[in-house]
Amino acid sequence: MANIAPTDAGYVPPAEVEDTELHDPQSFITKYIWSQDHKVIAIQYSMTALAVGMVALVLSWLMRLQLGFPETFSFIDEADYYQFITMHGMIMVIYLLTALFLGGFGNYLIPLMVGARDMVFPYLNMLSFWVYLLAVLVLMASFFVPGGPTGAGWTLYPPQAILSGTPGQEYGIVLMLASLVIFIVAFTMGGLNYVTTALQGRTRGMTLMRLPLTVWGIVTASILGLLAFPALFVGGVMMLLDKVLGTSFFMPTIVELGEQLEYGGGSPLLFQHLFWFFGHPEVYIVALPAFGIVSDLLATHARKSIFGYRMMVWAILAIGGLSFVVWAHHMFVSGMNPYFGFFFATTTLIIAVPTAIKVYNWVLTLWQADIHLTLPMLFSIGFIVTFVNGGITGLFLGNVVVDVPLSDTMFVVAHFHMVMGVAPILVIFGAIYHWYPLMTGRMLNEGMGQFHFWVTFLGAYLIYFPMHYLGFIGVPRRYYELGDTTFIPESAETLNAFITVAALVVGFAQLVFLYNMIHSFMKGRKSSQNPWSSASLEWQTPQKPPVHGNWGPSLPIVYRWAYDYSVPGAGRDYVPQNLPPDQVGDTDDPQPIGGGPVPAGQAAGVMEANK
Amino acid sequence: MVVAVILILIVVGSVVFHFMSPWWWTPIASNWGYIDDTIIITFWITGTVFVAVILFMAYCVLKFQHKEGRRATYEPENKKLEWWLTGLTAIGVAGMLAPGLFVWNQYVSVPEDADVVEVLGQQWQWSYRYPGEDGVLGTSDARLIDSDNPFGVNPNDPNGQDDILVEGDDLHLPIDRPVKMLLRSIDVLHDFYVPQFRAKMDLVPGAVTFFWLTPTRTGAFDILCAELCGTGHHIMRGTVIVDNAAEYDEWMSEQETFAELAARAKAEEKQQAGLGTPTGDGFEKKVSLVVNEDTAKPIQ
Numbered sequence: 001m002a003n004i005a006p007t008d009a010g011y012v013p014p015a016e017v018e019d020t021e022l023h024d025p026q027s028f029i030t031k032y033i034w035s036q037d038h039k040v041i042a043i044q045y046s047m048t049a050l051a052v053g054m055v056a057l058v059l060s061w062l063m064r065l066q067l068g069f070p071e072t073f074s075f076i077d078e079a080d081y082y083q084f085i086t087m088h089g090m091i092m093v094i095y096l097l098t099a100l101f102l103g104g105f106g107n108y109l110i111p112l113m114v115g116a117r118d119m120v121f122p123y124l125n126m127l128s129f130w131v132y133l134l135a136v137l138v139l140m141a142s143f144f145v146p147g148g149p150t151g152a153g154w155t156l157y158p159p160q161a162i163l164s165g166t167p168g169q170e171y172g173i174v175l176m177l178a179s180l181v182i183f184i185v186a187f188t189m190g191g192l193n194y195v196t197t198a199l200q201g202r203t204r205g206m207t208l209m210r211l212p213l214t215v216w217g218i219v220t221a222s223i224l225g226l227l228a229f230p231a232l233f234v235g236g237v238m239m240l241l242d243k244v245l246g247t248s249f250f251m252p253t254i255v256e257l258g259e260q261l262e263y264g265g266g267s268p269l270l271f272q273h274l275f276w277f278f279g280h281p282e283v284y285i286v287a288l289p290a291f292g293i294v295s296d297l298l299a300t301h302a303r304k305s306i307f308g309y310r311m312m313v314w315a316i317l318a319i320g321g322l323s324f325v326v327w328a329h330h331m332f333v334s335g336m337n338p339y340f341g342f343f344f345a346t347t348t349l350i351i352a353v354p355t356a357i358k359v360y361n362w363v364l365t366l367w368q369a370d371i372h373l374t375l376p377m378l379f380s381i382g383f384i385v386t387f388v389n390g391g392i393t394g395l396f397l398g399n400v401v402v403d404v405p406l407s408d409t410m411f412v413v414a415h416f417h418m419v420m421g422v423a424p425i426l427v428i429f430g431a432i433y434h435w436y437p438l439m440t441g442r443m444l445n446e447g448m449g450q451f452h453f454w455v456t457f458l459g460a461y462l463i464y465f466p467m468h469y470l471g472f473i474g475v476p477r478r479y480y481e482l483g484d485t486t487f488i489p490e491s492a493e494t495l496n497a498f499i500t501v502a503a504l505v506v507g508f509a510q511l512v513f514l515y516n517m518i519h520s521f522m523k524g525r526k527s528s529q530n531p532w533s534s535a536s537l538e539w540q541t542p543q544k545p546p547v548h549g550n551w552g553p554s555l556p557i558v559y560r561w562a563y564d565y566s567v568p569g570a571g572r573d574y575v576p577q578n579l580p581p582d583q584v585g586d587t588d589d590p591q592p593i594g595g596g597p598v599p600a601g602q603a604a605g606v607m608e609a610n611k
Numbered sequence: 612m613v614v615a616v617i618l619i620l621i622v623v624g625s626v627v628f629h630f631m632s633p634w635w636w637t638p639i640a641s642n643w644g645y646i647d648d649t650i651i652i653t654f655w656i657t658g659t660v661f662v663a664v665i666l667f668m669a670y671c672v673l674k675f676q677h678k679e680g681r682r683a684t685y686e687p688e689n690k691k692l693e694w695w696l697t698g699l700t701a702i703g704v705a706g707m708l709a710p711g712l713f714v715w716n717q718y719v720s721v722p723e724d725a726d727v728v729e730v731l732g733q734q735w736q737w738s739y740r741y742p743g744e745d746g747v748l749g750t751s752d753a754r755l756i757d758s759d760n761p762f763g764v765n766p767n768d769p770n771g772q773d774d775i776l777v778e779g780d781d782l783h784l785p786i787d788r789p790v791k792m793l794l795r796s797i798d799v800l801h802d803f804y805v806p807q808f809r810a811k812m813d814l815v816p817g818a819v820t821f822f823w824l825t826p827t828r829t830g831a832f833d834i835l836c837a838e839l840c841g842t843g844h845h846i847m848r849g850t851v852i853v854d855n856a857a858e859y860d861e862w863m864s865e866q867e868t869f870a871e872l873a874a875r876a877k878a879e880e881k882q883q884a885g886l887g888t889p890t891g892d893g894f895e896k897k898v899s900l901v902v903n904e905d906t907a908k909p910i911q
């Protein structure tokens with residue numbers, strides 16, 4: 001077997017580059033504000049993303065109130081509703097999920113997992129966060145300008161997005177586009193860093209095929225982002241020009257409310273192609289990090305090596321590559337050449353194969369395992385349920401002709417919330433419960449966590465599973481209210497009210513989670529050095545939480561992959577990646593490097609690494 | 612134990628809900644029953660996978676939960692099993708894709724003898740144009756649109772003179788005759804959606820899009836807009852009435868043609884002028900603009 005199995009454990013290539021020199025922070029400001037430490041930047045990214053995510057969550061409550069109890073809340077009018085869905089959708093997808101997975105988890109975990117002292121370009125990394133913050137502020141400013149934020153839907157389709165029938169067409173749309181452009185600048189700085197660090201910053205012995213799947217997922221997602229965001233960037237700039245300078249990239253001849261406009265000759269479909277060339281890979285920018293992280297959570301908490309590691313890596317790469325040739329499955333009924341449907345339906349359904357392999361390998365990892373039902377494990381199980389559910393409805397929508405009746409109905413809303421809303425967010429929660437002790441040195445409260453898990457998981461399932469059936473009836477999405485129809489039964493209104501109540505309960509559980517994070521930060525139980533007995537490198541730092549530079553005087557040396565759990569013949573049920581081969585049989589706790597006396601064998605290796 | 616039971620309940624609950632809930636598609640009124648069939652096939656294949664995966668997981672959680680002294684099996688890979696699963700998945704996927712593409716081929720192939728009806732969308736209403744006696748729609752251009760020519764029909768095109776224009780009224784279709792719906796928008800994207808027909812398609816300003824269907828059941832059905840088009844999106848409604856042939860012909864004979872409409876507008880204008888009322892500027896707009904061939908042709 002290749003260099004993943006224990007047979008070749010111990011192979012360590014010679015050091016190629018010298019250890020990095022880091023500029024240690026001098027003051028409070030350089031330590032916590034203008035910090036170049038990837039861990040501090042990760043936390044800045046995460047807190048900003050969670051804060052803006054709260055805005056999106058509150059907006060979802062308002063939308064659900066309107067849908068569940070139409071004509072009850074006079075303070076929500078049509079324009080408000082469309083502004084809410086737009087801001088909710090955009091914030092959730094870009095400013096929360098993308099930023100949190102890549103800027104947050106990517107920043108925190110990549111250097112620690114590959115055994116680097118920091119990102120390869122720490123200064124750029126710092127800039128990335130501040131530019132991201134600027135993008136968030138510009139977006140939030142749109143709530144306060146005349147006309148309010150844009151209500152064009154998160155897809156921002158022109159011509160509607162910049163015409164007067166749409167709320168926020170005065171300033172809201174300009175700020176939205178400007179904010180996206182700024183976000184992409186921030187992402188590019190971050191993304192280049194993540195990819196370069198994973199390729200160039202790996203410590204001795206950390207071959208590519210020894211990387212944890214978390215790193216594979218996040219890095220592949222970053223590459224997708226680097227290739228996909230430019231399409232959104234040009235689309236955004238072109239629409240800004242159409243709006244501000246009166247060009248007609250996306251604007252054909254238009255008669256608006258009886259008046260002939262100056263525009264002419266542009267193509268609305270061009271924008272849709274640009275948007276979805278970005279938009280579909282974006283789904284995987286969110287999904288691949290979740291795939292990677294959940295693989296690691298499952299292996300660690302089931303005390304079993306991830307099943308089919310190499311297949312998992314190939315599946316991530318295959319999905320990443322294929323995600324660039326499926327974009328027009330969002331446009332089956334857009335009026336594009338209908339013959340494209342054959343191609344894009346085929347590519348879309350092909351993606352299902354590597355995706356299904358990942359699902360099989362996750363559940364097969366649980367086979368004959370030693371399953372600890374910790375919070376991260378529970379969230380991972382919740383992820384598998386919601387992801388499989390959302391994945392199979394994707395097969396409906398991808399199969400062109402089945403998409404025809406279902407597109408633009410609540411079926412779509414249910415599908416994408418299940419697969420890219422609920423599923424990745426469950427992974428985020430699992431990951432926070434898993435790595436919180438590493439980041440803070442304390443454990444999150446278990447009781448609150450159990451409450452949070454069960455309410456969120458079951459609640460979300462109750463919200464979205466029945467919603468598919470509204471789509472079957474034919475209830476369209478983005479409807480402020482259904483009004484009178486001949487085909488929607490009374491009972492559908494009842495279902496809508498039920499969904500709203502469930503959504504409010506799930507929302508409340510998130511407040512409990514926030515409280516847990518704050519409370520445990522001050523009062524939580526102190527965590528041990530390696531509370532989950534994890535084999536991967538991020539738990540092997542000398543200090544907890546890791547300090548600037550991560551590894552103390554010398555970098556770790558890696559002898560094996562990240563999944564040596566329950567290895568026959570090993571002294572304990574896990575073998576840390578950096579445990580020298582001659583200590584694998586020991587039964588006492590492995591020492592983190594730099595902590596306690598350094599065993600002779602390792603000391604020699606360390607000195608060599610530092611030459 | 613608890614976790615496994617809840618997983619099993621989720622599976623059982625989902626399946627029971629699927630078969631017992633009152634919410635299912637609205638009874639079909641077009642030839643696109645094939646679409647429903649493809650959905651049923653997809654349901655069986657994917658539903659089986661869903662049930663199998665979750666139940667397998669429930670079994671693992673039950674059977675392999677941690678207890679004192681338990682150790683997991685060390686089995687990083689099993690090439691044979693992985694290839695088997697890949698192969699089976701590929702077969703399942705092909706089983707859904709093949710009927711899907713087969714039906715899509717029908718969806719994009721309009722029958723030769725289909726009637727033609729144009730749907731015109733604008734914020735936030737539907738209007739319709741029939742080709743009239745000659746069976747050919749006159750060319751049109753958004754730049755020709757004004758209050759007298761709401762469809763922008765080219766007044767110099769002889770094919771357009773007998774076009775039947777329906778504004779502010781229902782769309783009528785005869786039963787059992789294939790019809791090609793040509794879709795045109797003059798402002799933003801809209802989407803012509805009748806749940807009972809299953810079919811839908813966006814209206815794109817600057818282009819003419821289409822789909823086809825054969826109505827199979829008489830009655831009145833809601834037309835909804837299914838592509839966000841501004842604050843009035845949810846009130847952009849209409850009604851399509853599927854008639855039997857006699858009713859349809861009778862209704863059609865009561866409609867006004869483009870030429871009649873234009874003559875009436877002229878007459879009213881004369882009358883107004885006679886009364887000394889000033890005509891609004893632009894009212895006499897020359898209608899000699901070249902019709903843009905690109906935008907008037909359906910994309911195919």
Ligand code: HEM
Binds near residue numbers: 067152154416421422
């Ligand atoms: C419990 C949490 C959530 C609730 C209750 C919720 C609710 C809603 C509702 C009611 C809509 C509008 C549906 C319509 O009228 O078309 C919507 C749209 C949307 N949501 Fe969520 N949502 C939640 C979480 C999320 C998450 C985590 C994501 C991240 C992917 C997300 C992404 C979106 C997107 C992209 C849209 C479409 C916006 C548009 O149509 O332009 N939502 N959500």
Ligand SMILES: [Cu+2]
Binds near residue numbers: 280283327329330
């Ligand atoms: Cu997609």
Ligand SMILES: [Cu+2]
Binds near residue numbers: 732837839840
């Ligand atoms: Cu519309």
